[in-house]
Amino acid sequence: xxxxxxxxxxxxxxxxxxxxxxxxxxxxxxxxxxxxxxxxxxxxxxxxxxxxxxxxxxxxxxxxxxxxxxxxxxxxxxxxxxxxxxxxxxxxxxxxxxxxxxxxxxxxxxxxxxxxxxxxxxxxxxxxxxxxxxxxxxxxxxxxxxxxxxxxxxxxxxxxxxxxxxxxxxxxxxxxxxxxxxxxxxxxxxxxxxxxxxxxxxxxxxxxxxxxxxxxxxxxxxxxxxxxxxxxxxxxxxxxxxxxxxx
Amino acid sequence: xxxxxxxxxxxxxxxxxxxxxxxxxxxxxxxxxxxxxxxxxxxxxxxxxxxxxxxxxxxxxxxxxxxxxxxxxxxxxxxxxxxxxxxxxxxxxxxxxxxxxxxxxxxxxxxxxxxxxxxxxxxxxxxxxxxxxxxxxxxxxxxxxxxxxxxxxxxxxxxxxxxxxxxxxxxxxxxxxxxxxxxxxxxxxxxxxxxxxxxxxxxxxxxxxxxxxxxxxxxxxxxxxxxxxxxxxxxxxxxxxxxxxxxxxxxxxxxxxxxxxxxxxxxxxxxxxxxxxxxxxxxxxxxxxxxxxxxxxxxxxxxxxxxxxxxxxxxxxxxxxxxxxxxxxxxxxxxxxxxxxxxxxxxxxxxxxxxxxxxxxxxxxxxxxxxxxxxxxxxxxxxxxxxxxxxxxxxxxxxxxxxxxxxxxx
Numbered sequence: 001x002x003x004x005x006x007x008x009x010x011x012x013x014x015x016x017x018x019x020x021x022x023x024x025x026x027x028x029x030x031x032x033x034x035x036x037x038x039x040x041x042x043x044x045x046x047x048x049x050x051x052x053x054x055x056x057x058x059x060x061x062x063x064x065x066x067x068x069x070x071x072x073x074x075x076x077x078x079x080x081x082x083x084x085x086x087x088x089x090x091x092x093x094x095x096x097x098x099x100x101x102x103x104x105x106x107x108x109x110x111x112x113x114x115x116x117x118x119x120x121x122x123x124x125x126x127x128x129x130x131x132x133x134x135x136x137x138x139x140x141x142x143x144x145x146x147x148x149x150x151x152x153x154x155x156x157x158x159x160x161x162x163x164x165x166x167x168x169x170x171x172x173x174x175x176x177x178x179x180x181x182x183x184x185x186x187x188x189x190x191x192x193x194x195x196x197x198x199x200x201x202x203x204x205x206x207x208x209x210x211x212x213x214x215x216x217x218x219x220x221x222x223x224x225x226x227x228x229x230x231x232x233x234x235x236x237x238x239x240x241x242x243x244x245x246x247x
Numbered sequence: 248x249x250x251x252x253x254x255x256x257x258x259x260x261x262x263x264x265x266x267x268x269x270x271x272x273x274x275x276x277x278x279x280x281x282x283x284x285x286x287x288x289x290x291x292x293x294x295x296x297x298x299x300x301x302x303x304x305x306x307x308x309x310x311x312x313x314x315x316x317x318x319x320x321x322x323x324x325x326x327x328x329x330x331x332x333x334x335x336x337x338x339x340x341x342x343x344x345x346x347x348x349x350x351x352x353x354x355x356x357x358x359x360x361x362x363x364x365x366x367x368x369x370x371x372x373x374x375x376x377x378x379x380x381x382x383x384x385x386x387x388x389x390x391x392x393x394x395x396x397x398x399x400x401x402x403x404x405x406x407x408x409x410x411x412x413x414x415x416x417x418x419x420x421x422x423x424x425x426x427x428x429x430x431x432x433x434x435x436x437x438x439x440x441x442x443x444x445x446x447x448x449x450x451x452x453x454x455x456x457x458x459x460x461x462x463x464x465x466x467x468x469x470x471x472x473x474x475x476x477x478x479x480x481x482x483x484x485x486x487x488x489x490x491x492x493x494x495x496x497x498x499x500x501x502x503x504x505x506x507x508x509x510x511x512x513x514x515x516x517x518x519x520x521x522x523x524x525x526x527x528x529x530x531x532x533x534x535x536x537x538x539x540x541x542x543x544x545x546x547x548x549x550x551x552x553x554x555x556x557x558x559x560x561x562x563x564x565x566x567x568x569x570x571x572x573x574x575x576x577x578x579x580x581x582x583x584x585x586x587x588x589x590x591x592x593x594x595x596x597x598x599x600x601x602x603x604x605x606x607x608x609x610x611x612x613x614x615x616x617x618x619x620x621x622x623x624x625x626x627x628x629x630x631x632x633x634x635x636x637x638x639x640x641x642x643x644x645x646x647x648x649x650x651x652x653x654x655x656x657x
Contacts, residue, residue: 053651058570079574085650086572093654097567101263102256111571113252158571 004031005165005198006055010064013050013221024050025061026221034165037192037199039209042218049170051218052202056089056168057081069165086114090159090197094171096151098143098158104130105139108157115162129157133187149180156187166198167191173208178239185211186235207239249577250584257585260557261592271553272593274546275633279597279626280604281539286622287605289532291614293525300521302438304380305484306345308491308516310337310477310498314509327511331472333501337479340497343486344479348375351457351466352475357450358423359411366407368424368450369475370457370466378480386418386433393432393453397460401429405437406447424450427460487516536622540629546593547633554586554641565645566653579646586638587631594630598623 013025024047032038042048053059054066057073060081066073068084076084085091090111098107108126117125130136133153143151152172159167169188173181189211192199201212209215210233217225233242261268312329334349341347352369369375376388384405393400401422408417408431417431429452438446452461458472466473481490494514502511558565565578601623605616 049655056570058651058654059649079576082569082572082574082577085570091570093567097563097654099256099564099567101259106252109252110568113249114568114572114574114577119251162572 005034005069006030006032007067008054008064009066011051011054011061011066012063013047013054013059013061023221025054027064028218028221028223029064030216030223030226032198032200035192035196035198036214037189037201037212038214038216039201039203039212040216040218041203041206041209042224043204045220046218047221048202048204048218050221052168052170052200055166055200056091057084082114086111087162088165090162090164090167092152092155092159092167092169092172094174096143096148096155096175098151098154100144101142103140103142104135104146104154104157107143107154108161110158111162126157126161129161130154132160132191133157147180148176149183152176152180152184153187156184156191160191160195160197164197166200169199169201171203172201173205174203181208182235182238189235207233207242211235249580253581253584254588256581257588260585261588267553268589268592271549272546272589272596274549275543275590275593275630276546276597276600278539278541278543278546279594279630280600281542282536282626282629283598283601283618283622284604284608284616285535285539286532287601287616287618288608288614289528289535290619291605291609291616293528293532294617295615296524296528297521299438300517300524302380304378304480305518305521306481306487307378307380308479308481308487308494308514310479310494311475311513311515312473312511313513314511328468328471329474329477329512330468331474333498334474334477336501337477337494337497341479341490341493343482343490343493345482346374346378346480348372348378348478349454349474350375350476350478351454351462351473353462353465355425355450355461357407357411359420362411364410366448366450368452368457368461370454370462371451372454375451375478378478381438382436384434384436385416386431388433389451389453394455397456398453399427399429399456399460400432400453402433402435402451403431404435404447404449406445407450408434410448422450424452425461484518487518491516536625543626543629543633546630547590547637550586550589550634551637551641554582554589554638555644557585558582558641558645561645562648562653562656565648566650566656569648569650570654575646578648579642582642582645583635583638586642587634590630590634590637591627594627597630598626601626 008031009029011025011028012023015022015024028051040048040051054061057068060074068088099110105126108129109122112122112125127139130139133156135150135153135157138146138150146154173184176184185208188199188201191197199212201208203209210229212229213232214228216223310329312327314327331349334347338347348371350369350371352367354365355368357364357366371389372394373389373391376383389400389402403417411417411422412420417434420431421428422431435447458466479490479494481487491514495510498512499510504511568578602618605618608614609616
């Protein structure tokens with residue numbers, strides 16, 4: 001393995017809700033190498049979303065250090081954080097978060113409009129990203145004209161259009177039926193294997209988590225388990241085929 | 248790229264919610280339309296009035312009886328008069344003058360055929376026509392002989408002639424002024440009647456005839472024949488001031504006014520009046536514009552209100568944009584572009600509406616509205632400024648949203 005891409009040391013995040021103090025993250029340490037694929041699991045309130053937002057530079061911890069590619073994120077300005085999000089990180093959300101009334105192509109172009117690329121380059125890259133997710137035929141469609149799975153593909157195209165080193169997905173299959181969910185998992189595995197992108201998935205579903213190489217389980221803001229998957233599920237396998245994930 | 252994308256996004260948002268956008272920009276539309284239309288109407292009215300004053304001669308001075316200051320409290324106002332003798336002294340002493348015309352005016356009931364109406368009747372001499380810049384349409388002017396012989400003849404203003412005789416020629420017709428019969432010897436050309444008073448509704452008779460047969464005791468004070476006014480025309484516009492001071496000097500001497508006493512007459516000239524009037528009308532126009540600008544301000548607040556709503560509705564979008572790399576200033580800029588697009592769209596619609604209103608007013612013949620480029624530019628840039636100013640706060644709020652919290656909002 002190469003040098004760690006992400007190094008977190010004693011991360012602590014405290015939210016003040018009214019007079020109550022909530023420790024969303026409590027002294028969390030880990031590191032992630034280039035090209036890993038991992039899942040962050042835990043019940044709701046375990047701090048997994050908070051951890052995701054810190055890894056994705058959407059937020060900074062109250063204490064501890066978070067290093068991304070050797071840069072100490074706590075010390076960076078808002079503008080610099082925005083730049084890092086734009087260049088190194090791609091986000092995929094449970095609710096897709098596509099812009100309404102805006103074509104698939106323009107949605108995918110969005111991250112690049114905040115760069116210095118020319119209009120032509122932006123369009124070319126967006127087209128290429130849409131091709132990667134298998135939506136080259138639907139570039140002119142607006143989100144309301146696309147199915148849930150197609151919308152999530154557009155969102156994935158948007159996440160990869162800036163060729164980020166890290167792909168962060170927050171419950172990417174949460175709003176999809178199981179068949180579409182499996183297709184999306186397939187896409188993530190392909191992106192990880194073919195493009196070598198680091199994939200970090202936040203989920204509460206062990207079946208989804210087992211599609212990655214490593215699982216970190218959070219509970220009450222602390223890491224309860226951090227282990228490598230012995231049996232990575234190959235995308236395409238139906239949930240019902242594996243005894244322990246049957247619902 | 249970003250600018251184009253921002254403008255596109257703004258326009259798309261505007262069009263996708265037509266009713267809301269329409270209501271939002273209504274304030275700006277009304278404000279701008281009011282500024283453009285009111286300025287056009289104000290300017291039109293100003294030039295109408297100016298034209299009218301110029302048509303009665305900028306070289307003209309009018310002398311009337313009366314003090315310019317109010318009487319001291321507790322004392323009865325001392326009446327002052329202008330006499331025929333004043334006219335004679337003035338005509339002997341003034342230089343740089345091309346004409347001097349005395350007049351005595353009073354309202355009388357006129358009967359001609361079956362029509363009866365009250366009209367201002369002025370006793371005048373032959374010079375009145377040229378001093379007041381009137382022209383004869385048909386017939387002739389009052390002559391010196393008419394005055395010497397106290398002839399019962401009359402000249403009618405164009406609208407007076409129309410009132411009593413319609414399309415028929417008034418010439419040689421008989422009219423009754425206070426039951427005395429006069430023969431019409433002339434009709435005046437119209438001076439145009441857009442303004443405060445109708446300068447075409449009048450009757451002239453020889454001054455001597457008036458004193459002898461019509462005015463009676465009204466025109467006599469302390470055994471002297473009195474005048475309502477004396478009109479003097481200076482040889483050119485430059486000599487108006489000099490003639491004015493000559494008049495004051497001669498009149499003060501004739502009326503034996505002491506050094507520390509004030510004039511018992513007033514000298515007004517059209518040029519000075521023109522200046523006063525145009526300063527009044529331009530103040531009025533500016534005032535109208537300011538009132539209209541207030542509505543622009545109200546419109547701006549409307550835009551701010553809706554943009555604040557829009558920011559909270561689109562919190563997730565803002566969060567997403569931040570997540571994919573938008574900096575604070577990108578978000579700030581995006582919302583500013585949106586408010587400016589709203590305000591400028593409103594401004595453009597308002598300018599077109601204002602021009603339309605001005606044209607309608609002109610077509611209806613109320614006032615000849617004059618649309619000025621300056622009022623259009625002013626209201627355009629004002630609406631642009633309103634867009635920026637009232638967009639700043641909502642845009643600032645949007646740009647300062649925390650990305651994670653924004654993404655999680657419902």
